[in-house]
Amino acid sequence: MRNRTFGLSALIACSLGAAAMADDITVYNDRAAFNAAVGVPLTLEDFTPTSHFPIRTGVLNSETNLPEIGIFPGTIQSGVTYSTPIGEGNFFNIDAGGGYTGGFLDGFLPSDREVTIDFHTDDPNTPRTVFAFGFDLGSLASTDFDVFIHFSSGPMQHFNNPYPASLAFFGFVSDARDITQVIIGNNGGFFAFDFDNFTYDEVSEGGFALGVRGACPGQVTVDWTGAPPDTTLGLVFANNTGSFVIPGGVCAGTELGLGSQNIRLVNTFPSGSEGSGNRSGNAGTPACGGHLQLVSAPGCETSTVGQIP
Numbered sequence: 001m002r003n004r005t006f007g008l009s010a011l012i013a014c015s016l017g018a019a020a021m022a023d024d025i026t027v028y029n030d031r032a033a034f035n036a037a038v039g040v041p042l043t044l045e046d047f048t049p050t051s052h053f054p055i056r057t058g059v060l061n062s063e064t065n066l067p068e069i070g071i072f073p074g075t076i077q078s079g080v081t082y083s084t085p086i087g088e089g090n091f092f093n094i095d096a097g098g099g100y101t102g103g104f105l106d107g108f109l110p111s112d113r114e115v116t117i118d119f120h121t122d123d124p125n126t127p128r129t130v131f132a133f134g135f136d137l138g139s140l141a142s143t144d145f146d147v148f149i150h151f152s153s154g155p156m157q158h159f160n161n162p163y164p165a166s167l168a169f170f171g172f173v174s175d176a177r178d179i180t181q182v183i184i185g186n187n188g189g190f191f192a193f194d195f196d197n198f199t200y201d202e203v204s205e206g207g208f209a210l211g212v213r214g215a216c217p218g219q220v221t222v223d224w225t226g227a228p229p230d231t232t233l234g235l236v237f238a239n240n241t242g243s244f245v246i247p248g249g250v251c252a253g254t255e256l257g258l259g260s261q262n263i264r265l266v267n268t269f270p271s272g273s274e275g276s277g278n279r280s281g282n283a284g285t286p287a288c289g290g291h292l293q294l295v296s297a298p299g300c301e302t303s304t305v306g307q308i309p
Contacts, residue, residue: 023154024175031134034171034199036309038132039213040223041202045077047103053093058086060094060105061124078122079203084115084192095194099139099167104196106140113192114146114185122203130179130201131211131223134171137195138164143188147172150181163189171199176278177223208275208294212306216288219280220308224294227275227303234295235279238263241291241305251300258293258305262286271296283308 028034035042052069061081064071071094084092084107091113094103107113119130129152137145142163149157149172161170163186172179184193207226214220227233234251238244242259246252269279287308294303 023151023157023178025149025157025159026173026175027159028134028171028173029169031169031171031199034132034134034169034173037173037213038201039221039306039309040131040211042132042199043077043079043202045080045198045200047094047105047196047198048075049102051094051096051103053095054090055092055094056086058092059083060092062122063124079119079128080198080200081118081120081124082115082198083118084113087113098194100136100194100196102196104194105198106194107192108190109192111190111192112185112187114183115193117182117184117198119180119200127180128203129177131177131213132171132173132199132201133179133182134169134199135184135195136167136169136197138167140186140191140194141189142186142191145184145186145193148183149174149179150183151178152180153178163187175221175280177201177225177276208296208301208303210292210294210303210306212292212308214280214283214309216283216308217285218282220283220287221278221280222292222294222306223276223278224271224303225276227271227294228296228299228301229271229273229275231271231296231299232268233271234268234297235266236263236293236295237266237287237290239290246295250297251295254295254300254302256293256295256302258291262290266292 052071062076062078089109091109092107095106120127144162147159209225211223238258239261240259244256244258244260246254290308293305
């Protein structure tokens with residue numbers, strides 16, 4: 001589809017055209033840097049202010065109902081299920097103390113058990129993929145810990161890290177929304193696993209969503225979900241937000257969430273068979289701090305607006 005079909009001319013300062021490579025993980029030990037790199041809204045699970053044990057079902061999510069230990073539906077935030085094989089005694093718990101603030105998730109008996117973390121929508125039976133996850137860990141005297149990351153495509157990746165002497169942050173960011181499951185386990189200590197403040201992509205409210213991540217000037221990646229499948233998307237740039245109306249072309253009369261300052265069409269590309277995907281490219285200095293929005297054609301559906309970092 002030619003750029004003029006959308007009624008906007010091409011942008012020179014920011015050209016996003018190549019699909020990002022999948023399964024490329026960057027590890028962060030600074031939470032602020034992690035948050036900035038992800039580029040999408042995040043949820044932080046603090047596991048409540050106090051202890052709850054044992055989680056006798058071996059499953060913890062937003063639907064868990066164990067009133068005898070003070071866990072009810074909604075106690076845990078939606079989007080993630082934490083699970084481990086059922087054992088004896090306090091094999092799976094929201095614990096307290098140990099250098100953590102408030103509650104934290106742990107397990108033992110045996111000390112080599114692992115916790116599996118599955119990502120899903122508000123419905124635990126509907127899987128989803130995420131860009132990133134992170135957590136705080138430390139002070140409980142293991143020697144090292146393992147993180148196994150599973151993807152929607154591509155092989156599992158294994159990260160082994162020394163167990164920190166005091167609480168530290170570990171964040172893992174993929175270059176695409178392709179993480180489906182994480183498994184965490186400690187080695188060489190009594191606690192099979194322990195962590196707090198588990199952070200992950202917020203569950204989307206649905207609809208056509210755009211995310212922007214990277215560093216400007218430099219490489220920037222645009223990610224989208226909820227687009228009409230198997231159609232063409234036009235990526236539109238403007239210096240400001242507003243209510244610009246496309247003046248011509250197949251989407252004439254469509255109101256955007258962008259303003260009129262330097263508004264241009266950056267590129268066009270397929271939405272993908274599932275209405276999700278990404279594109280990466282170099283953003284020049286004139287594009288920094290600007291805003292992006294996607295428009296589908298035909299149909300002229302519009303995404304949320306994202307700002308170039």
